[in-house]
Amino acid sequence: MHGGTFRIIPVESGRGCPYGCEFCTVTGFFGDSIRFRTNESVVNELLLLKARAKEEGGQIAVFFIDDNFAINVKRTKSLLRDIIAANAQVHWVAQISANLLRDEELVDLIAAAGGKWIFIGMESIDPANLADVKKGFNKPGEYSVVLDRLAQRNVYAITSFIFGMDNDTTGVAERTLKEIRSWPPGLPIFGLMTPLPATPLYKRLEAAGRLTPPKHWQEFIPFAMAHTPLKMSIDEAHSEVRIGWASSYSPEAIEKAVDSLNHKPLGYRINIFIARLCFRGIYFPQMGRFAWVKTILENRRTIFKLIRLGFGGGLHATVPPVATQPVSEQQH
Ligand code: SF4
Numbered sequence: 001m002h003g004g005t006f007r008i009i010p011v012e013s014g015r016g017c018p019y020g021c022e023f024c025t026v027t028g029f030f031g032d033s034i035r036f037r038t039n040e041s042v043v044n045e046l047l048l049l050k051a052r053a054k055e056e057g058g059q060i061a062v063f064f065i066d067d068n069f070a071i072n073v074k075r076t077k078s079l080l081r082d083i084i085a086a087n088a089q090v091h092w093v094a095q096i097s098a099n100l101l102r103d104e105e106l107v108d109l110i111a112a113a114g115g116k117w118i119f120i121g122m123e124s125i126d127p128a129n130l131a132d133v134k135k136g137f138n139k140p141g142e143y144s145v146v147l148d149r150l151a152q153r154n155v156y157a158i159t160s161f162i163f164g165m166d167n168d169t170t171g172v173a174e175r176t177l178k179e180i181r182s183w184p185p186g187l188p189i190f191g192l193m194t195p196l197p198a199t200p201l202y203k204r205l206e207a208a209g210r211l212t213p214p215k216h217w218q219e220f221i222p223f224a225m226a227h228t229p230l231k232m233s234i235d236e237a238h239s240e241v242r243i244g245w246a247s248s249y250s251p252e253a254i255e256k257a258v259d260s261l262n263h264k265p266l267g268y269r270i271n272i273f274i275a276r277l278c279f280r281g282i283y284f285p286q287m288g289r290f291a292w293v294k295t296i297l298e299n300r301r302t303i304f305k306l307i308r309l310g311f312g313g314g315l316h317a318t319v320p321p322v323a324t325q326p327v328s329e330q331q332h
Contacts, residue, residue, distance in 0.1 A: 089114035151184035188242035
């Protein structure tokens with residue numbers, strides 16, 4: 001780590017998720033038991049990372065790679081309280097299912113402990129699809145409440161959707177995008193229903209003769225279906241995913257997301273702008289210098305707007321430092 005660098009450090013505070021969603025490898029791979037590191041061990045790791053970043057003049061963020069960071073809400077709250085008490089906050093991102101974010105106190109603690117981005121596997125806005133894949137604990141009706149609750153505390157969401165589910169029909173992307181546009185800005189991502197070997201989904205589709213070759217995971221192609229959906233063709237499913245990405249990461253959509261934070265300090269707008277540009281690269285080829293130059297040129301309006309705001313007095317309005325005061329004293 002050196003001056004001017006920014007690193008995202010993976011930290012695992014616990015492992016396992018017993019929910020058993022049909023498409024997910026986690027329950028099959030780790031079993032349905034959950035095990036945690038001690039709070040002390042996690043806090044000490046954060047303190048070491050924080051100290052090293054300070055010593056070397058670099059910036060860090062932590063990615064808690066736990067399968068479901070708040071699977072035991074009581075334990076997560078206790079860990080977050082210990083992080084706050086030890087002043088071990090760094091900016092972090094974690095994966096948490098939407099149902100667990102109903103707990104207001106948990107969300108307060110996430111914000112106070114340095115949480116900035118939460119990855120939420122929303123999968124679908126259709127309850128029938130969610131029931132099909134054993135994820136009926138996700139309630140699409142409460143997605144916006146959960147996202148507002150996070151945004152009020154300056155925590156934003158990476159919202160993940162799956163197209164090509166058994167109840168999906170053409171137009172699923174636009175129906176989903178309509179919902180997304182009514183939510184606080186975040187980082188939507190779109191994938192296809194993927195039958196990974198050893199998952200209950202794979203077994204169900206294999207038994208039904210719906211898998212299309214290649215069957216082995218090493219031959220799976222990103223953003224290409226490996227089975228036939230029930231209510232649309234494979235090509236239609238691919239097209240829905242393309243619509244999702246193209247609409248969410250067009251220069252206009254990025255500008256709108258940045259503008260929607262115009263009541264926040266400049267740092268938040270810069271943050272979401274950079275995050276959107278990076279996330280765009282998950283789907284659109286963006287590895288070479290030329291691709292980046294092209295992306296930057298396409299988004300020049302937003303860039304100029306941010307520069308103007310910076311020179312207009314907002315230069316010091318960066319993302320506020322991680323909160324260190326007790327949760328009860330924070331203003332939301
Ligand atoms: S909640 Fe997430 S980690 Fe847990 S089984 Fe479902 S998809 Fe997998």
